[in-house]
Amino acid sequence: MSRRSLLGAGGLLAFLLLWEAVARLGVIEATLLPAPSGLPATFLSELTLGFWHTMVLASLNHYLIGLVCGSLLGVAVGTAVALFPTADAIQGWLARMLRPIPPLAWIPFAIIWFGISETAAAFIIAIGVFWINYFTAYAAVRTVDPDLIELAASFGHRSLFARLRKVILPAAAPGILSGLRAGLGQGWMTVVAAELFGITGIGQRMNEAAGLLATEVVIVYMLTIALLYGISDMLFVAAQNRVLRWQR
Amino acid sequence: MAAIVELNRIGATFPGATAPVFSGIDLSIERGEFVIVVGASGAGKSTLLRVIAGLLPPSEGTIRHAIDTRADRREIAMVFQEARLMPWRRVSDNVALGLEGLDVDRAERDRRVAGALKLVGLANYGGRWAHELSGGQRQRVGIARALAVDPDLLLMDEPFGALDAITRQTLQDELLRIWHETGKSILFVTHDIDEAVYLGDRVLLLGGTPARVVRSYPVDAARPRDREHADVSRVGAQVKSDLSTLFEGGGGI
Numbered sequence: 001m002s003r004r005s006l007l008g009a010g011g012l013l014a015f016l017l018l019w020e021a022v023a024r025l026g027v028i029e030a031t032l033l034p035a036p037s038g039l040p041a042t043f044l045s046e047l048t049l050g051f052w053h054t055m056v057l058a059s060l061n062h063y064l065i066g067l068v069c070g071s072l073l074g075v076a077v078g079t080a081v082a083l084f085p086t087a088d089a090i091q092g093w094l095a096r097m098l099r100p101i102p103p104l105a106w107i108p109f110a111i112i113w114f115g116i117s118e119t120a121a122a123f124i125i126a127i128g129v130f131w132i133n134y135f136t137a138y139a140a141v142r143t144v145d146p147d148l149i150e151l152a153a154s155f156g157h158r159s160l161f162a163r164l165r166k167v168i169l170p171a172a173a174p175g176i177l178s179g180l181r182a183g184l185g186q187g188w189m190t191v192v193a194a195e196l197f198g199i200t201g202i203g204q205r206m207n208e209a210a211g212l213l214a215t216e217v218v219i220v221y222m223l224t225i226a227l228l229y230g231i232s233d234m235l236f237v238a239a240q241n242r243v244l245r246w247q248r
Numbered sequence: 249m250a251a252i253v254e255l256n257r258i259g260a261t262f263p264g265a266t267a268p269v270f271s272g273i274d275l276s277i278e279r280g281e282f283v284i285v286v287g288a289s290g291a292g293k294s295t296l297l298r299v300i301a302g303l304l305p306p307s308e309g310t311i312r313h314a315i316d317t318r319a320d321r322r323e324i325a326m327v328f329q330e331a332r333l334m335p336w337r338r339v340s341d342n343v344a345l346g347l348e349g350l351d352v353d354r355a356e357r358d359r360r361v362a363g364a365l366k367l368v369g370l371a372n373y374g375g376r377w378a379h380e381l382s383g384g385q386r387q388r389v390g391i392a393r394a395l396a397v398d399p400d401l402l403l404m405d406e407p408f409g410a411l412d413a414i415t416r417q418t419l420q421d422e423l424l425r426i427w428h429e430t431g432k433s434i435l436f437v438t439h440d441i442d443e444a445v446y447l448g449d450r451v452l453l454l455g456g457t458p459a460r461v462v463r464s465y466p467v468d469a470a471r472p473r474d475r476e477h478a479d480v481s482r483v484g485a486q487v488k489s490d491l492s493t494l495f496e497g498g499g500g501i
Binding site for chain 2: 153154167173
C-alpha cells in the first residue's frame with residue numbers, strides 16, 4: 001500500500017473511532033447519534049427483512065429513468081442550440097429564467113402532473129440532470145475548433161450529419177462526458193429528496209425510519225447512497241477512460 | 249500540357265466586408281506544375297486557396313476545372329499550416345479522412361492509407377496518436393492525408409511555416425521528391441521567398457488593395473536544384489526587392 005492510501009485508511013479509521021467513542025461515552029444520546037459498531041447488525045436486519053434491496057432497486061429505477069431521460073435531452077438540446085444561432089438566441093433568456101429553479105422546487109408540479117408515482121420521482125431527477133448536460137454540451141460544442149470543421153469540409157464532409165459525426169461529436173466528447181459524469185452525481189443527490197414525499201425508495205425508507213427515531217437505519221441508507229454513487233462513478237470513469245483513450 | 253485549373257478574373261470578399269480582399273486574379277495551373285504564391289500578409293493568399301478548394305465562393309469571376317472526376321478520388325486536396333490532425337483518430341484514420349464517403353472499399357482504403365504513409369516516410373506510424381508525433385511528422389501526416397485521395401491538385405497553405413529551419417528544409421526536399429514521384433500539380437502559399445524560389449516552377453507575387461497578381465516570376469533553374477545556385481538566388485533577390493517596394497510604395501512596381 002502506498003503512503004497516500006495508508007493515510008487515507010488511517011483517516012477513515014480515526015473518524016470511525018472518534019464517532020464510536022462519542023456515542024459510547026454518552027456525550028450524545030444514542031438516538032441522536034448511534035454508534036457505528038451497531039450499523040452492520042442494522043444493515044443485516046434491513047437485508048433479511050427485504051427492505052434494503054426493495055428500496056435500492058426502486059431508487060435505482062427512478063434514478064436510471066431520470067438520468068437517461070435528462071442526459072439524452074440535455075445533450076441533444078444543448079448540442080442543437082449550440083449549432084443553430086437562431087435557437088441559441090431563442091434559448092438565452094428562457095434558460096436564464098428556468099435554470100436557477102432547483103429541481104426540488106418542481107416537486108409540487110411533479111405531484112400535480114404525475115401523482116405520487118415513480119414518474120414524479122424520475123421527473124425531478126431528470127430536471128437536475130438535464131440542466132447540467134444542457135450547459136456542458138452547449139459549451140463543448142461551441143468550443144469545437146473551427147479549423148477542424150473546415151478541414152473536414154475540405155475533405156468532403158460538409159453536411160450537418162457528416163460534420164456532427166466526423167468532427168463535432170468526437171471533439172466535444174470530453175466536455176459532454178464530463179457533463180454526463182456530473183449529472184450522474186447530481187442524480188444521486190436528488191433521488192433521496194424526490195422520494196421523501198412517499199414514493200417507494202431509499203428516501204421514503206429514511207423518512208419512515210427518522211419518524212420512528214430509528215437513526216441507525218437512516219445512517220445505513222445514507223451510506224448506501226454513498227456506496228451506490230461511488231460504484232456508478234467508478235464504472236463511468238472506467239468507460240470514460242476507454243472512450244477518451246486518445247487523450248494521453 | 250493542359251491547364252488543370254483556370255481562374256478567370258477571380259475576386260473574393262469576406263462575409264460582412266464591403267471591399268474585396270483580392271480582385272481580378274487570372275491564374276492557370278498546368279498539369280504537373282509547381283506554382284508558388286507569395287505576398288504581403290493580408291493579401292488573401294490563404295483565401296485564394298480556399299476559393300479554389302470550394303470552401304469559399306468567389307465574389308466575382310469564374311473557375312474552370314479541367315480535372316477528371318471519379319467516385320474514388322477527390323480532385324483537389326488541401327494541406328494546412330497547422331497539421332490539423334484529429335486528436336481522437338490514430339494516424340492511419342487521420343489519413344483515411346478524405347477516403348470516407350468516397351467509393352472506396354475497406355481493403356482499398358487500407359492500401360491507399362499505407363501507400364500515402366509510405367510516400368511521406370511514416371510507413372510504421374499508422375497506429376500512433378497525433379500527440380505522439382513531432383511537428384514535422386504531424387505535417388507529413390497532413391500531406392499523406394491529402395495524397396490519399398489521389399488529387400490532381402494539391403493546395404498547400406504555408407505548410408512548413410511553423411517548423412524549425414532544419415525540419416523545413418527536409419520537408420521541402422521530401423515534397424519535391426513526392427511531387428516528382430506522383431506528378432501532382434501543386435499550388436503552394438508561403439511568405440518565405442527562399443522557399444518559394446527553391447520549390448516553384450513559377451512564383452506569383454500578390455499585392456495591392458485589393459490584391460492582384462503584381463508580377464509572375466519563372467524560375468528556370470534545372471532540377472534537382474541547389475539552394476545557393478545563381479539562377480535560384482537571382483529570382484529570390486528580385487522577388488524580395490519587389491516585395492519591399494510594394495511595402496513602401498503601396499502597390500506600384
